[in-house]
Amino acid sequence: QKEVEQNSGPLSVPEGAIASLNCTYSDRGSQSFFWYRQYSGKSPELIMSIYSNGDKEDGRFTAQLNKASQYVSLLIRDSQPSDSATYLCAVTGSSGSARQLTFGSGTQLTVLP
Amino acid sequence: SAVISQKPSRDICQRGTSLTIQCQVDSQVTMMFWYRQQPGQSLTLIATANQGSEATYESGFVIDKFPISRPNLTFSTLTVSNMSPEDSSIYLCSVERPPANTEAFFGQGTRLTVV
Numbered sequence: 001q002k003e004v005e006q007n008s009g010p011l012s013v014p015e016g017a018i019a020s021l022n023c024t025y026s027d028r029g030s031q032s033f034f035w036y037r038q039y040s041g042k043s044p045e046l047i048m049s050i051y052s053n054g055d056k057e058d059g060r061f062t063a064q065l066n067k068a069s070q071y072v073s074l075l076i077r078d079s080q081p082s083d084s085a086t087y088l089c090a091v092t093g094s095s096g097s098a099r100q101l102t103f104g105s106g107t108q109l110t111v112l113p
Numbered sequence: 114s115a116v117i118s119q120k121p122s123r124d125i126c127q128r129g130t131s132l133t134i135q136c137q138v139d140s141q142v143t144m145m146f147w148y149r150q151q152p153g154q155s156l157t158l159i160a161t162a163n164q165g166s167e168a169t170y171e172s173g174f175v176i177d178k179f180p181i182s183r184p185n186l187t188f189s190t191l192t193v194s195n196m197s198p199e200d201s202s203i204y205l206c207s208v209e210r211p212p213a214n215t216e217a218f219f220g221q222g223t224r225l226t227v228v
Contacts, residue, residue: 031215032215032216034216034217041224042221042222043203043205043219043220043221043222044156044205044219045219046216046217046218049215049216051215088155088156090217092215097209097215099144099146099161099209101146101158101217103155103156103157104155105154105155106155
C-alpha cells in the first residue's frame, strides 16, 4: 500500500512569512511529485511539479525533493492571505504516470493578515 | 492545461436514487480518472476510464455501484447508484496532460449530498 504522509496542520503563518509544507512517501520507486492547492469548496489546482532531486522555483513557490529521504517539501515565500488553502502532496508510482497518483491527506494553511 | 467541464456542480439527492455526473474535456485524452473526496479527507481514485474498454476500478469500488461510460476521447460519465448518505462527497473528474502524461488536472467537481 503506497502511502503519502503530510503534516495535517492546521498551519498558521503571518503575512509575509515563509510557509513550509512537508510530505513523505513510502514508495521508493516513485518518479513524479506534485503539489496541489485546494481552496475550500473548489477542486485541486496543480501549482508545482518536480521530478528530480533538488529545488525547483516558480515565483514565490519552491518545491524541494530528496529521493534518498523520500521527502518532498513546498516553501511559500512572502505568504499572502490568498495562499490560505489546503495543500495536497501527490506522488506517482514507478511508471511516473498520473494513473498511479496517490494523494496525501493535505495540510491546511492559514496566512494571517 | 486541458479545460475540463463537469456537471452538475452540485446536487441533493434522495437515498436509493442514482446520479450521473458528466465530464467533458476540450481535447482528446487517453485516460480519464474519477476521484472521490469525502468531507475533510483527501482524494481517492475510484476508477480509470479508457475509451473503448471497461473502466478499471480501484480496491473498494465496484462497477455496480459506480458504473462508468467512456464513449469517446473527450467525454465520460460516472453514475453513483442506489445512493446512501455515505455517498455524500465531492466527485472529481481528472485527465492527464499529454505528451508526458505525468500531470493530472481536475474538473471543478460535483458536490453530492444524499438525504
